[in-house]
Amino acid sequence: xNYQEAxxxxxxxxxxxxxxxxxxxxxxxxxxxxxxxxRLAKTSISSQGGIGVRVITNGKVGYASTEEKxxxxxxxxxxxxxxxxxxxxxxEAFLPTGKNLGKSDLIGEGLxxxxxxxxxxxxxxxxxxRQDQRLKSIMMTRYIxxxxxxxxxxxxxxxxxxxxxxxxxxxxxxMQEGESVKQSFDIDVSKEFYNxxxxxxxxxxxxxxxxxxxAKNLQTGKYKAYFEPRAFSQLLGLxxxxxxxxxxxxxKSLLADxxxxxxxxxxxxxxxxxxxxxxxxxxxxxxxxxxTKKITLIENGILKSFLHNSATAKETGQxxxxxASRSYKSxxxxxxxxxxxxxxxxxxxxxxxxITDLMGVHAGVNPISGDFSLQAFGLMVExxxxxxxxxNFAISGNFIDLLQNISAIGDKIDWTLFAGxxxxxxxxxSELSFAGS
Amino acid sequence: MLNTALVExxxxxxxxxxxxxAELYVERWRKKSMRLINKELKEANSGIEYGAGLRLFYGxxxxxxxxxxxxxxxxxELADTMRKLKTSQGSVDKKGAGGLDFRKSGASxxxxxxxxxxxxxxxxxxxxxxxxxxxxxISPDIKQVEANMxxxxxxxxxxNSEGVWVEDSRTRSRLIALVIAEDKEATQxxxxxxxxxxxxxxxxxxxxxxxxxxxxxxxxxNLKAKKAPxxxxxxxxxxxxxxxxxxxxxxxxxxxTSVAEKVSVLSDKLGEQVASKTVTYVDDGTIKNAxxxxxxxxxxxxxxxxxxxxxxxxxxxxxxxxxxxKTGYKATGSGRRQNYSFAPTSRMRNTFIxxxxxxxxxxxxxxxxxxxxxxxxxxxxxxxxxxxNFGVTEGYIIxxxxxxxxxxxxxxxxxxxxxxxxxVAVSDDLESGPGMCGSLSGSIPTEVGQxxxxxxxxxxxxxx
Numbered sequence: 001x002n003y004q005e006a007x008x009x010x011x012x013x014x015x016x017x018x019x020x021x022x023x024x025x026x027x028x029x030x031x032x033x034x035x036x037x038x039r040l041a042k043t044s045i046s047s048q049g050g051i052g053v054r055v056i057t058n059g060k061v062g063y064a065s066t067e068e069k070x071x072x073x074x075x076x077x078x079x080x081x082x083x084x085x086x087x088x089x090x091x092e093a094f095l096p097t098g099k100n101l102g103k104s105d106l107i108g109e110g111l112x113x114x115x116x117x118x119x120x121x122x123x124x125x126x127x128x129x130r131q132d133q134r135l136k137s138i139m140m141t142r143y144i145x146x147x148x149x150x151x152x153x154x155x156x157x158x159x160x161x162x163x164x165x166x167x168x169x170x171x172x173x174x175m176q177e178g179e180s181v182k183q184s185f186d187i188d189v190s191k192e193f194y195n196x197x198x199x200x201x202x203x204x205x206x207x208x209x210x211x212x213x214x215a216k217n218l219q220t221g222k223y224k225a226y227f228e229p230r231a232f233s234q235l236l237g238l239x240x241x242x243x244x245x246x247x248x249x250x251x252k253s254l255l256a257d258x259x260x261x262x263x264x265x266x267x268x269x270x271x272x273x274x275x276x277x278x279x280x281x282x283x284x285x286x287x288x289x290x291x292t293k294k295i296t297l298i299e300n301g302i303l304k305s306f307l308h309n310s311a312t313a314k315e316t317g318q319x320x321x322x323x324a325s326r327s328y329k330s331x332x333x334x335x336x337x338x339x340x341x342x343x344x345x346x347x348x349x350x351x352x353x354x355i356t357d358l359m360g361v362h363a364g365v366n367p368i369s370g371d372f373s374l375q376a377f378g379l380m381v382e383x384x385x386x387x388x389x390x391x392n393f394a395i396s397g398n399f400i401d402l403l404q405n406i407s408a409i410g411d412k413i414d415w416t417l418f419a420g421x422x423x424x425x426x427x428x429x430s431e432l433s434f435a436g437s
Numbered sequence: 438m439l440n441t442a443l444v445e446x447x448x449x450x451x452x453x454x455x456x457x458x459a460e461l462y463v464e465r466w467r468k469k470s471m472r473l474i475n476k477e478l479k480e481a482n483s484g485i486e487y488g489a490g491l492r493l494f495y496g497x498x499x500x501x502x503x504x505x506x507x508x509x510x511x512x513x514e515l516a517d518t519m520r521k522l523k524t525s526q527g528s529v530d531k532k533g534a535g536g537l538d539f540r541k542s543g544a545s546x547x548x549x550x551x552x553x554x555x556x557x558x559x560x561x562x563x564x565x566x567x568x569x570x571x572x573x574x575i576s577p578d579i580k581q582v583e584a585n586m587x588x589x590x591x592x593x594x595x596x597n598s599e600g601v602w603v604e605d606s607r608t609r610s611r612l613i614a615l616v617i618a619e620d621k622e623a624t625q626x627x628x629x630x631x632x633x634x635x636x637x638x639x640x641x642x643x644x645x646x647x648x649x650x651x652x653x654x655x656x657x658x659n660l661k662a663k664k665a666p667x668x669x670x671x672x673x674x675x676x677x678x679x680x681x682x683x684x685x686x687x688x689x690x691x692x693x694t695s696v697a698e699k700v701s702v703l704s705d706k707l708g709e710q711v712a713s714k715t716v717t718y719v720d721d722g723t724i725k726n727a728x729x730x731x732x733x734x735x736x737x738x739x740x741x742x743x744x745x746x747x748x749x750x751x752x753x754x755x756x757x758x759x760x761x762x763k764t765g766y767k768a769t770g771s772g773r774r775q776n777y778s779f780a781p782t783s784r785m786r787n788t789f790i791x792x793x794x795x796x797x798x799x800x801x802x803x804x805x806x807x808x809x810x811x812x813x814x815x816x817x818x819x820x821x822x823x824x825x826n827f828g829v830t831e832g833y834i835i836x837x838x839x840x841x842x843x844x845x846x847x848x849x850x851x852x853x854x855x856x857x858x859x860x861v862a863v864s865d866d867l868e869s870g871p872g873m874c875g876s877l878s879g880s881i882p883t884e885v886g887q888x889x890x891x892x893x894x895x896x897x898x899x900x901x
Contacts, residue, residue: 036698042499043522048488048778049505063480067505068465068487076485080469084481087471087559139700139821140877174700174821181702183821220667250474251581251617254624331480363815363828364848364898368617368626373665373848373898375817375826394826394848394898396667435667435848435898 001069003027006051007153009071013078014155020056020095021078021155024287025049026328028148033119035126035141040119052328055081059091061311063331096288096310098158104284107165110192111145118143118167121198125169128202134210136181139172145193150287158289166280167193171205177213184209187417191278211356212377215391218436224352224407225395225432226381229414231355232427236341237419238399239270241367243297245312245323246334254370254400255303263303264403267344270298272307274322274337281337281421290322292337307334340423344409347428354379354386355395361419370399373435393436405430438463438604439489443509444596445537451491451516452598454523458494458758460597462735463507464777466589471559473584476567481559488777491515495523497762501780539602544732547725550608550636554588557637562586565640569614572646573653578618578660582649585613587632595737603737609728609882610639611871614648618656625845627656628814628830632871632882634726655812655831658843665832665847665899671807672849672895673800673835678813678870680789680887685816685825686853687718691745691753692771692783693760694877695820702823702854703751711751712857715793718746720755722770722786728871729786729883736772736781743769745788757783775879782878789886793863800862800891807835808897810849815872818853826850826898848898856895864889 001009003025014021027049034042052065055078062085064077085093122143129135147165152158168189175182186205190196227235247253255263264270274283274292285291288310297305308316309324312334325335355378364374373396380387410425444461452459466486472479489512490503502519504511566584573582589609596602611632618625629652631643674682687703695701703711712718722740724730734740736758744752756764757772760783773784801809809832816827829847833840869886 041497042501042780044501044780045518045522046503046778047506048503050486052484064483066485066487068485069505073485073487077483080483083559084471084483087478087481087563089477137698137700137821139695139698172821181822183700183819183824250479250583329482329484329486331482359819359824360815360817360826360828360848360850363817364826366626366846369624371846373828373846375824375848375850375898391824392850392852392896394667394850394896396665396846396848396898396900433667433900435896435900437669437896 003049003051003151006069006074007151009074010051010053010078011153011155014055017078019082022054022095022158022288023051023153024326024328025051025151026148028146030146033122033143035122036138038123038127038130040123050328052326053077053081054332055085056093056095057082057085059093060085060088061093062086065328093311095154095156096290098154098156098289101160101285101289104162106282107147107163107191111147111165111167113193118193121196122169124198125171125202128199129171129173129206132206134175134177134213136174136176139174141169141171143169152287152289160285160289162284166191167196169196169198169201173209175209175213180213180215182209182212189280189417191280211379212389212391215389218390218393218434220436221434222431223434225429226347226349226352226354227427227429228354228356229424229426230416230418231358231376232424233416233422234358234361234419235399235402236339236422236424237361238365238367240336240339240420243306244334245306245308245316248306249312249315252368258303261303262301263400264298264301265406266301267406267409268298268301268403269296269342271296271342272336272339276338279338283337286322286324287326288324288332290320290324292322295321307336309334336420338421338423340413341409341425343411343413343425346411347408347426349381349384351383352381353390353434354381372396372399393434396433396435402429402432438465438592438594439507441539443512447491447512447516448537448596448598450513451493451519454520456493456495458598460492460595462490462777463594464488464591466591466776469588471562471566471586473563473566473570475582476570478563486776490777490780491519492780493519497759499759499780503777537598538600539596540600541602543604544606547732548607548634548730550638552637554590554636565645569612569645569649572649573614573616575650575653576618576657578620578657579616579653580619581617583615587611593735595733595735597737601737603733605731605733607634607731608636609634610636612639612643612645612648614652616649616652616656618653618660620660623660625656625659627652627654627659630871632728634728634730658831659845662843662845665844665897667897667899669894669896671804672892672897673807673809674813674890674892675811676866676888677868678872678885679810680869680885681813681816681827681872682849683718683790683887684785684788684874684883684885685818685827686856687712688720688785688788689818689876690820690823690853691755693754693756693764693766694782696754697760697763701820706751709751710749711854712746712749713860714749715863716746716749716857716860717744717791719744719791720785720788724787727787727869727884734770734772735774738768738770738772740770740786743771755783755785757781773878773881775881779878782876784876784878784881785874785883787869787884787886789867789869790863790888790890792865792867792888795862795864797864797866797889800864800889801835801840802838804835804838808844808847809833809835809840810847823853825853844899846899850896850898856892859893859895860890861893862891
């Protein structure tokens, strides 16, 4: 069966069995090209997809999915989903009322280019990286492109699909100067292949990585911190967790009971905009078919809203913000789209530490307590000027305190991909604890 | 999963443009999971993952493709597309005229489950997970108990142009407790998550109540914990999952993925002293029913016990097929991948430091002020610089040789090769624990382990 046939089959079976059913199917195509020693060393192509169902029976919800589109597999999916639903004690589940949402195309011809040009882009990136004398070795330089179509349909008249994609280049490489060795990872992504520029990207990557060479240990103490976007976006990933309606519902959000109250410095405005033009995470509707819209989550430091899907909205009694998120393999969740910290009036650096990158965020942060202790890399700042690079230190504290201690925000947003698709300017934190030697 | 004639057709077509090697990997997973919060089922999910990965070598150049469409027409189309991707004409292989003559082998059942998943209904699992919840209710400060069960069944077929044909089955189960404790001042968490290559006997091997209790105790300890101090101190690292430090600081640097291109700081160091003499480090894919075990790796080789470091001297790397071609080292049965959507690379299986001879108590003696990192969370490493970090999930202050108050929020960090040389004593109480390791070929189950070890100094990230 193809996806259309499988979808129709599942909806018909559900009808026969007296079940409410929602289908989410994704088909993706991917291309990866690796350059090594300035020639194409690895090519990877794929077509992958699957079908996931959400089934409601007597107000109970169950899930199942398959990548195999045989009738046997589809029957297994319905049976499993029904069985999974019947285990539930709560009987409050429902499928939102749907409508025809049509077809959207968010990528168009953005990836159309001869494969030779894509190979040239990644070989060019490697070549340009190698121009720097301090480059020691290259682990990987890769061109990647992905396009996917997501279709949703339900027994409640939902029907819609959209196509999205991106292309990008990235590099993992090691630089050395004297005894100092640093590994760096950097990526450049666009929805238009022709916007990628391997020469500029390579120069930017080298410049970023080289700043860390010759780093010295940092003295333990409290310093003013200047977070660059790459570093701060990883902390904002933690804020996404706390603003997630499912986190809230499960009693894991530190921001529970804080609606309408101050949760951050007055300078902080957090926004999620699923309709941002060229936004990598833009989407016309969420994964249960709710139309998406821009929303302010934190305004001048005051918590205005959490992110919700239909189920978390109903259970918390808050408004559905259209942030249902689900892959065909997963159960219904909540997810941000283009999530960003709004730009501020700018930062005038005096004395402190610029934090250029963080490491080990999955291990060093407790998202439930907000406590963090993270390996960081950076540069000392004296009299407003970048000085010595520093290493072998950790920053620590509680994320809520850190949000309250934000004392200035830069005037330009950078979009990063290190913890989801997150935009942030540079951020100044008035005091932070640094553990070094 | 596919018949011999089709596999042969696909391999021969894919390899007919001068490929030096062709490999077809087919797999089907059945995964089930359930998650309870405070004894109430939040989600149950079931899934079939099904696909094929086709890999071609041209010397050390690689073409990889994968798909979920495994009918004859789709597979042959894919093979043809791949063949045409390699534009280097003129070296068309003529030897593909004969048959492939597969030498077929299959799993002997070494890690087969004793109690098959189909033996008990879903409600049985729910009841056992409720026992986990009961076990965790040891204090009024326990606010929430989350109980998870994962069950995975994976069947693979691996065939290649060298005549290898391997079918293997892998079954894995994992129970996870996440406990939240809360008092007037703070909210803290505790975790326990044993996993093995077994079926439903996991409930007999681990009493669910004990899993809940262990996580609850950790949450309560953290609730009373003070902020970790910041600075450089001697650190005793606990046994079991404490071995994650070596996984990060040493294991990843010994995979040919980072050795072949000389990215790893431990490249070209075979026979050299790379760790203190007290350290012997082993990666073993053959341990019966261990979380990271399998009979064959994902390139069709038998797994083995690989001694990586013996008394501080580097003895072997972890070598996959492509890594072996690039370095000349013999493959060690270490080719692994998350699923068909990744080409395999060299990965760890069950990796641990073997027992030393220092009694555990002696590790603490003589420490005036230090840290006891009893339980660890995850970590991360950059193989090119050796820089690593990992989080302490349960820690204590050591004062004058005694374990004293609990601390929270500690992060241990450093440069792998330097820290390894600072291991001054290894105890004799080896244990292991399961984890998921993410790298180039995806996220795979691996076990980490060690006895208690003493590191003379390490940077502790805490409150300044």
